[in-house]
Amino acid sequence: MIAAGHPVTAGVGADVLRDGGNAVDAALGAMLASFACEPMLTGLGAGGYMLVVAPGRDPVLLDFFVEAPGRGAEPGAHAELVPVDVSFGDALQVFNVGAASVGTFGIPAGLCEASERFGTISLGRLVEPAATLARAGVELNAAQAYVIEILAGIATSTPECAALFAPDGQVLRSGDVLRQPELADALERLGEEGAAPFYTGDIGNALSDWVRSRGGLLTRADLAAYEVVARAPVRARYRGREVLTNPPPSAGGLLIVRALSLLDASDGPPSLERVVEVMERTQRERTPEFLDGLDDPAFVQRFLDAVASPEHPVDDGPTGRLGSTTHIAVMDAQGWACSVTCSNGACSGIVVPGTGVHLNNMLGEQDLNPLGFHRFAPGRRLPSMMSPTIVLGDGTPELVVGSAGSNRIRSAILQTIIQCVDHGMQAADAVRAPRVHYEDGVVYVEPGLDVSALELAGRTLGRFRDRNLFFGGVQAVARDGEGQLSGGGDPRRGGAAVVLGGE
Secondary structure: OEEEOOHHHHHHHHHHHHOOOOHHHHHHHHHHHHHHHOOOOOOOEOEEEEEEEOOOOOOEEEEEOOEOOOOOOOOOOOOOOEEEEEEOOOOEEEEEEOHHHOOEOOHHHHHHHHHHHHOOOOHHHHHHHHHHHHHHOEEOOHHHHHHHHHOHHHHOOOHHHHHHHOOOOOOOOOOOEEOOHHHHHHHHHHHHHOOHHHHOOHHHHHHHHHHHHOOOOOOHHHHHHOOOEEEOOEEEEEOOEEEEEOOOOOOHHHHHHHHHHHHHOOOOOOOHHHHHHHHHHHHHHOOHHHHHOOOOHHHHHHHHHHHHOOOOOOOOOOOOOOOOEEEEEEEOOOOOEEEEEEEOOOOOOOEEOOOOEEEOOHHHOHHHOOOOOOOOOOOOEOOOOOOOEEEEEOOEEEEEEEEEOHHHHHHHHHHHHHHHHHOOOOHHHHHHOOOEEEEOOEEEEOOOOOOHHHHHOOOEEEEOOOOOHHHOEEEEEEEOOOOOEEEEEOHHHOOEEEEOOEO
């Protein structure tokens, strides 16, 4: 069973399962395909995390997220970030892009590390469908066309980016075909030579030189020093189950386990009001000091001690952003589970000719830079909200879940877990269920929820007229007590799920 952010992405992963690959092989095949199918959300210039649970092995989280660059560069010697207004219906946000927004990417290294550790099908074989898609072109569906539409200011911010996404002076629309022949070439290089060309070879040199010549901080030394880090996932108990998710220096996982601990202190499914209270409380705990302390083991242990003591209070914290992110969730018949989230931020607009790489804008994302832009030392992993998560029952994967949506990631994952565990929903129903999100004193609400108790409590409501990608992009697969699989691809972002033998 696989769920992903695009029907073709999911279909490629399902084909890998049919060919005998395990859950990690399928996730890798889907990741590679997503670069062609979901081009503004992910790519070779992005970063991510992969959580793997395999029979007889300790669970592991592979961290290949974006690092702060600048090794060998003069501190403060960079261009200005380029602000771009982005409107998506009921909200307007500012994204910062350009060469100065580019961080050290991790996707090529992460793909190769995961394949070497867990794969049974060679990366060379896995890249073939993705390269074919990139070269022949993928017809944009409504969801991906909408992403390009709302990010049009970024998609047209440089001539190289506009050549891809607005070749005739107007951004591509639903039904148009996006071809990326240079991406196809890069994928084939990845399959043949591994990650080295992207970090110590000609592709990496071209990326660094292009960014540096335009005032960015990405140096050749940054690329040469990049490494994937294997971490033990952070754990929480919820309703007698064990929840595994992303550990520090990522931020999202700690806040999810904190929320679950607060809800687990009471029996029975939590009310909507209680869920909102917990969202409010965990936002207060996400302070700049919290984000800055994620590299300090003593600080993290104090926070985990607070998880074990639900009444522990903490202070206020900052808000989040829309986020251009995608997630893949997989279970296989051998008991493997894989949850992987990747993100290009909102994209930087920096597409380097001849490389097929559209670079991330993580240095320009406000919620990843709580102390101000360009303050992190070179080599510091940025504190993402991305939280690939797996729920175990008696040690066996029951739910594999993750989400896009920046600051809404943790609320989307939290509500999906509640729907599956507390309410016994199938994955598809849990993913489609209407959501809420608390931020800055406002409870944002999708239609279909009874909010009368929130109104009586005097809550300020931000009502959305329709289901909206603001509330994340959850992909989930689940196995019930009878061994039956279910999957949900989030319709908010064009997701899809495929189970072998059916759709």
